[in-house]
Amino acid sequence: MDTITPSPVSAPSRGELALQHAARAWRIAVDSTVRGAAPLLDLYVRLVLAQGFFVSGLLKAANWDNALALARYEYPVSWLDPVTAAWSGAAVELVAPVLLAFGLATRAAALSLLLLALVIQFNYQALDTHLLWAALFGWYVVRGAGVLSLDRLFANGLADSALPLAAPVMRVLDRVTRHLEPLYRLVLRGWLAVALLMAFGGWTMTGAGQWVIADAAAVLPPLVALVCALLLATGMLLRPAVVLLMVLLLGMEMLQPARVDSTHLLLLLLAGLALAGAGRWSLDAVLWHALQHRWPALAGELGFNLEQAPRVVIVGAGFGGLACTLGLRYAPVSVTLIDRHNYHLFQPLLYQVATTALAAGDIAMPVRALLREQRNARVLLGEVTSVDTARREVLLGARRIPYDILVLATGASHSYFGRDEWAPFAPGLKRIEDATEVRSRLLLAFERAELAETPAERAALLTFLVVGAGPTGVELAGAIAELARFGMDKEFRMLDPATARVILVQAGPRILPTFPEGLSQRAAVSLQRLGVEVLTGSRVEHIDADGVRVSGRQIVARTVFWAAGVTASPAARWLGADADPSGRVQVGDDLTVPGLPEVFVVGDTAASNAWNGRPVPGIGPAAKQGGQYVARCIRARLAGRASVPFRYRHLGSLATIGRKAAVADFGFVRLSGSLAWWLWGLVHVYFLAGMRNRVSVMLDWAWAYITFRSSTRLIADVPAVPAAATIVPLEK
Numbered sequence: 001m002d003t004i005t006p007s008p009v010s011a012p013s014r015g016e017l018a019l020q021h022a023a024r025a026w027r028i029a030v031d032s033t034v035r036g037a038a039p040l041l042d043l044y045v046r047l048v049l050a051q052g053f054f055v056s057g058l059l060k061a062a063n064w065d066n067a068l069a070l071a072r073y074e075y076p077v078s079w080l081d082p083v084t085a086a087w088s089g090a091a092v093e094l095v096a097p098v099l100l101a102f103g104l105a106t107r108a109a110a111l112s113l114l115l116l117a118l119v120i121q122f123n124y125q126a127l128d129t130h131l132l133w134a135a136l137f138g139w140y141v142v143r144g145a146g147v148l149s150l151d152r153l154f155a156n157g158l159a160d161s162a163l164p165l166a167a168p169v170m171r172v173l174d175r176v177t178r179h180l181e182p183l184y185r186l187v188l189r190g191w192l193a194v195a196l197l198m199a200f201g202g203w204t205m206t207g208a209g210q211w212v213i214a215d216a217a218a219v220l221p222p223l224v225a226l227v228c229a230l231l232l233a234t235g236m237l238l239r240p241a242v243v244l245l246m247v248l249l250l251g252m253e254m255l256q257p258a259r260v261d262s263t264h265l266l267l268l269l270l271a272g273l274a275l276a277g278a279g280r281w282s283l284d285a286v287l288w289h290a291l292q293h294r295w296p297a298l299a300g301e302l303g304f305n306l307e308q309a310p311r312v313v314i315v316g317a318g319f320g321g322l323a324c325t326l327g328l329r330y331a332p333v334s335v336t337l338i339d340r341h342n343y344h345l346f347q348p349l350l351y352q353v354a355t356t357a358l359a360a361g362d363i364a365m366p367v368r369a370l371l372r373e374q375r376n377a378r379v380l381l382g383e384v385t386s387v388d389t390a391r392r393e394v395l396l397g398a399r400r401i402p403y404d405i406l407v408l409a410t411g412a413s414h415s416y417f418g419r420d421e422w423a424p425f426a427p428g429l430k431r432i433e434d435a436t437e438v439r440s441r442l443l444l445a446f447e448r449a450e451l452a453e454t455p456a457e458r459a460a461l462l463t464f465l466v467v468g469a470g471p472t473g474v475e476l477a478g479a480i481a482e483l484a485r486f487g488m489d490k491e492f493r494m495l496d497p498a499t500a501r502v503i504l505v506q507a508g509p510r511i512l513p514t515f516p517e518g519l520s521q522r523a524a525v526s527l528q529r530l531g532v533e534v535l536t537g538s539r540v541e542h543i544d545a546d547g548v549r550v551s552g553r554q555i556v557a558r559t560v561f562w563a564a565g566v567t568a569s570p571a572a573r574w575l576g577a578d579a580d581p582s583g584r585v586q587v588g589d590d591l592t593v594p595g596l597p598e599v600f601v602v603g604d605t606a607a608s609n610a611w612n613g614r615p616v617p618g619i620g621p622a623a624k625q626g627g628q629y630v631a632r633c634i635r636a637r638l639a640g641r642a643s644v645p646f647r648y649r650h651l652g653s654l655a656t657i658g659r660k661a662a663v664a665d666f667g668f669v670r671l672s673g674s675l676a677w678w679l680w681g682l683v684h685v686y687f688l689a690g691m692r693n694r695v696s697v698m699l700d701w702a703w704a705y706i707t708f709r710s711s712t713r714l715i716a717d718v719p720a721v722p723a724a725a726t727i728v729p730l731e732k
Contacts, residue, residue, distance in 0.1 A: 020295050023291055023295070024330070030239070030277075034275050037275060038146060038276075039147045039148045041268075041275060042145060043148045046100050046101055046103065046145065046149075047101055048264075048265075049097070049100060049113070049133065049136060050098070050100045050101040051097070051101075053092075053096070053097045053116075054094065054097035054098065054101075056093050057089075057092075057093030057094035057097070058094070060086070060089070060090045061090055067089075067090060070086075071085045071086035092112045092113065093116070096110075096113050097109070097113070100140070103145035103149020103150050103152070104150040106145040106149060107140065107144055110138075110140035111137070113137050114137035114138055117130050117133040117137060118130075121134065122210060126210040128262040128266075129262045129265060132269060135188065135269055136265065136268065139269075139272065142176060142177065142180045142181045143177050143181045158170055182281060185276060185278070185279035185281075186235075188273060189232045189233060189238070189273070189282075190232075192229075192270075193229040195212050195213045196220070196225040196226070196228055197226070198212060199218045199220055199222070199225045200223075200226040200229065215262070219252040220248055220249070220252065221248070224244070228244065228245050234282065234283050235278035235281065235283050235284050236278075238273070238278035238282065239277065242270045242273055242274040243274060246271065246274075249263055249267060304332040307334075309333050309334045309376070310332075310333045310404040310405065311333070311336065311403050311405070312333045312334065312335045312403065312406075312634060313336045313338065313401055313402075313403035313405070313407070314336070314338070314406075314409065315339075315394065315406070315407070315409065315410055316338075316408065316409035316411055316603070317339035317341070317343075317344050317379075318345070318347075318411050318603060318623060319603065319624040319627065320409035320603035320623035320624060320626050320630075321339070321602075321627060322337075322344050322367070322370065322627065323623070323624045323627030323628045323631070324407050324602065324628070324631045325337050325371065325377055326371075326374070327635075328377070328631050328634060329374045329376065329377070331635050331638060332638060333376060333405075333638070335376055336377075336403075337371070337378070337379050338379075338382055338401070339380075340382065340384075341432075342367060342368065342379075343364040343365060343366050343367060344364065344370060344689050345363065345432060346363040346364070346684075346689065347429075347430070347620065348620060348687075349363045350363065350429045350431075350435045350472075351429055351472060351479055353432070353436070354429060354436075354439050354476065354561075355442065355476065355480055355482075355483050356439060356442075356487070356713045360436065362693055362697050364432060365689040365693060367379050370689060382396040382397070382399070383396065384396060384410070384574075386574050387406065387571075387575055388400070389575060392406070403598075404598065405598050405600070405634060406598060406599045407599075407627075408569075408571045408599065408600070408601045408602070409602045409623065409626075409627060410569035410571050410603075410605050411604045411605065412430070412566040412569065413428075413430055413567060414428035414562060414565070414567070415564075415566050415567035416565070417564075419543075422543040422562070425544055426467060426560040426562040427562060428561070429472060429561075429563065438561055440715050442464070442480065442483075443715050445462065445558060446462070446488065446492065446497060447715070448558075449461040449492075449494075449495050450493070450495055452494075452495075458495060460556045460558050462484075462495070462497075462500040462501060463547075463555070464477075464480050464501070464502050464503070464557065464560075464561070465503045465504075465505060465547075465548050465560045466502070466503070466504050466505065466561045466563055467543075467548070467560065467562050467563060468506065468562065468563035468565065469534070469563075470512065470514070470563060470564075471512065471654075472563040473504060473506075473563035473564070474512060474655050475656055475657070476563060477503075477504040477527060477532050478527055478530055478532065479658070480500075480502050481500075481502040481527075481531050481532050482658045483497075484497045484498060484502070485530070502530075502531065502532045503533045503535060503555065504534050505535045505540060505550055506536045506537075506538065507537070507538065507539045507564075508536065508537070510536055511524055511536065514617070514653060515655070515663060515665050516665055516670060518670070519663040519664075519665055519672055520663075522672040522673075523663050523672075526658065529661075530657065535550065538550045539551050543560055546558075547560075548560055566582070566618065567582055567583050568582055568583035568585070568604060568605050569583075569604075570583070571585050571601060571605045575596065577594070577595075577596070582607075584604070584606055584607035585601045585605055585607060587600075587601050587606045587607065589645035589646060590633060590645060590646060591608060591629065591630055591633075600630045600633070602627050602629075603618070603623030603626055603627070604618040608646065608648070610647055610648045619653075620687070622648055625646075625648055626646065626648075650667065652665060652666035653665045654676070654679070654680045654683060654684075655680075656680045656681075660673075660674050660677055661674070661676075661677055662676035662677040662679070662680040664676040684697075685697055685698060
């Protein structure tokens with residue numbers, strides 16, 4: 001095992017390291033929950049509050065005589081004329097709730113409703129419900145609406161607009177939020193703590209019912225009320241205390257459903273407090289500040305000298321390289337991630353970009369955006385041309401990047417088995433550029449078929465042949481058939497796209513050879529139902545502009561796609577290392593190169609027998625596991641510990657055929673049909689990088705599934721493909 005010099009920072013003990021991980025995991029869990037739930041809770045609370053007051057306003061407007069009578073006799077306001085009070089109350093109840101629901105002028109709307117709630121409480125009838133209204137409205141007064149509001153939508157534009165007083169008002173509101181919101185949180189905690197203490201002791205104070213929600217808190221067990229009161233007052237373990245209160249209130253409400261309105265409002269207030277946290281004036285804040293001071297990484301600081309830290313260079317931002325980079329985010333190392341593209345690509349869905357189901361941006365995420373919070377990592381855009389193992393340097397043309405540890409995760413490219421002259425006629429799918437070219441060729445075939453002068457020429461243009469029946473070939477063939485039969489209905493006048501012929505060619509005896517034979521047969525049946533012609537035991541002998549010769553038979557197909565084989569990157573040549581027939585680097589049990597313990601190789605670039613003695617498959621999950629393993633190895637070296645050999649855990653294989661069929665093999669269970677299709681979709685959405693991509697893909701899929709239409713059928717450019725003489729070119 002190669003040794004590397006640890007960074008000049010004291011190594012934490014195992015117990016301290018466990019505490020760091022626990023604190024970090026807690027913070028990540030809390031932050032993720034807050035980001036996801038806070039906007040939705042904010043919108044829900046606004047709608048609940050607005051609905052009650054707006055209905056009241058409508059009832060008053062519908063029966064104005066009754067509204068005047070109520071203002072005069074039932075709840076008169078001593079300092080207002082009854083007619084003025086009725087008009088004012090109805091106006092507030094009709095206008096302010098609408099503004100609150102849309103989050104427009106939220107603070108002003110909440111302030112008017114807060115005053116109305118206090119008038120009702122102190123001039124009509126003292127109820128817990130009214131106090132909880134006031135507490136929730138007060139929160140909106142000091143902090144405004146959340147991100148799902150018109151106020152947030154217009155905020156940036158108003159702050160930088162020419163409207164009079166807009167910028168000063170926005171600055172004042174920002175200061176109100178910054179200075180008063182923590183104070184209001186403290187007041188809320190104290191107010192709730194007083195109510196819990198009164199419930200614990202069974203105490204009553206004259207006039208306290210007008211100020212304290214003693215009835216709503218009285219349903220709680222006394223000991224729980226006391227403990228939670230102390231935690232709320234001090235702001236210690238606030239979130240667990242509030243969650244406990246919410247659970248108990250829900251349980252008691254099920255047993256005593258008499259206070260539905262007040263309990264519901266109290267639960268909303270507690271949920272908001274749980275998401276917001278205790279605030280700066282709390283023991284939670286003091287404790288977290290102390291933890292950040294002890295472990296700067298919790299505050300996003302490095303806690304070590306980056307310039308003196310060991311240098312880890314990772315080549316490739318695919319599944320393996322990105323997993324390794326993220327796995328080192330808390331390690332005392334300097335990470336440099338190099339890729340010739342500025343994005344991380346989710347290759348399993350490239351065929352959907354090629355067949356117009358998704359846009360390229362849906363399955364790609366900028367690498368810098370993914371690593372923006374990782375202070376010890378930098379990203380370089382460039383293409384590695386060689387590796388100087390003697391000087392431990394990576395070469396980007398004339399530039400040299402030194403390393404202490406090198407991780408090669410450079411992936412693979414198409415392999416035409418020595419027949420590279422086929423490449424111009426049969427593009428593969430490994431990059432976004434490949435997918436857009438395949439999409440252009442696919443769509444151009446239909447456009448040119450519309451212009452064809454003879455039935456034979458049209459038939460040649462509407463024949464699509466896919467070479468290779470692994471998961472990519474099967475999915476691509478199924479998607480093309482589905483697009484032709486359903487996605488272009490009524491769009492052409494001289495042809496019927498549904499008459500397109502889709503052929504899947506496989507040299508082996510069955511499609512999906514890595515799947516169990518039963519699943520392969522079911523996949524073949526699903527393809528045939530879509531109209532795909534499956535040719536197994538058929539070897540491609542020649543490809544040119546006129547078509548493909550398959551086992552001595554000429555198939556006239558003007559559009560051919562390659563999904564038959566891959567070859568590794570030139571990493572083995574860079575390192576002067578042994579390689580297998582596919583060009584993958586032969587690695588040891590710890591994924592290092594024999595004789596080069598400082599060099600790791602992962603993913604499609606590595607030839608490893610870590611799958612119970614069998615070769616690790618060239619799929620995304622395997623690359624990701626390899627990258628995570630290498631990150632653990634590097635951390636172990638820094639701590640002076642030995643690392644265990646890499647063991648690949650196969651999580652299953654999935655392949656989809658069209659819009660409602662798929663096959664899934666998890667070893668212990670095998671699925672096919674619609675259930676496997678749903679599982680395939682969930683898995684692929686989960687492994688996408690970035691929430692925006694996940695949401696975008698789900699929306700695109702939902703739209704395409706319901707309408708049979710896709711929104712990405714654009715021909716960005718005409719591929720430079722050698723064309724057969726009989727093809728009629730598009731007019732310019």
